[in-house]
Amino acid sequence: MRVTRIGHSCHLLEIGGRTLLTDPWFTVTPTYDPGEHVALTVDRLPELDGILITHEHYDHCDLDAITSRTDVPIVAPHTVVGRARDLGFREVRELEAGDSTEFGDVTVTATPGLHGVHEVTYVIQGEGQTVFFGGDTLRIPELDELPQRFGRFDLALLPINGLCIRPAGHRQVVMNATEAAGLTAALQPRTVVPHHYAFTSGRLGDLLITKAERQPVAFADEVRRLAPATEVRLLLPGVPLTL
Incomplete structure (x- = not known):
């Protein structure tokens, strides 16, 4: 199994002889910026077997950017x-x-999720390996119970920036580093990869609309404290991880 983070929550996941793309986001705008290098353009993507989308927000569902791949099945x-x-x-x-x-x-x-809009998360299984993809959900009790249904996880891909919406009374819509580390302790994956932490709404957007944490190292420290048996891998965009 191999995972390559393209940027934000967009990953290439190669499992069971299939290649899946999660939460596509390739188009950067002044108010929607992943805050990091986007590792691949759409025309450089490999052949895909499926595209998994957790919800309709632009930074997870950049459908206009991938209309050259209309032959690929969408799961949403x-x-x-x-x-x-x-x-x-x-x-x-x-x-x-x-x-x-x-x-x-x-x-x-599809597994439960909770965000500012309707969202699902996903468990992917193939060749005896199991992956959890968390989109940008909050931590909810239903996610802690996933090992009871799916057994041991080999990999978890989790959001960690604790995104809050300032005009909505600082309403939190994404789990933060400590909450994601707590979910890691519940899932007990062999490896965890954080995502959704470099995102920026632009200079004014960050000041007036969104508030977020951008410290993946803090997440790594919390996982070492709460789930020491899990390996934390901080993946730069474009760098593949083989498990």
Whole structure:
């Protein structure tokens, strides 16, 4: 199994002989910037078997950027399905928490999530390996219970920036580093990779709209304290990790 973080929450996951793309985001704007190098352009992506989308926010669902790949199946919750079909994606599989779909011998199961809008997370299983992809969810009790259903996790991909919306009374919509470390302790994956921590809303947006933590090292320290058996890997965009 191999994972390559393209940037933000967008990863290439190679598992069970299949290649999946998570939460595509390739188009940078003044108010939506991943805050880090985007490792690949769409035309440099390898052949894909599927694209997994957790929710409709632009930084996780940049569908306009990937319309050259309308032959690739999209897996998404109901809030994304209509737009994907309108853009010409030929196969759109609607999954809500508890639903599953298959790509050959790889099974993708939607699991619960909680964010500012409707969101699902995903468990991906293939060739005896199990991955949790957390999109940009908050930590909720249902996620702590995933090992009871899926067994041991080999890899967890978790958001950590604790994003808050200033105009909404600093409402938190993404788990922070400490909460993500707590979820790591509950899931007990062999390896955890943080994501969703460099994002910026632009200079004015960061001052007036969003507030976020950008310290992956703090997450690594918390995991070492709460889940010392789990290896933390801080992946630069474009650097593959083979497990």
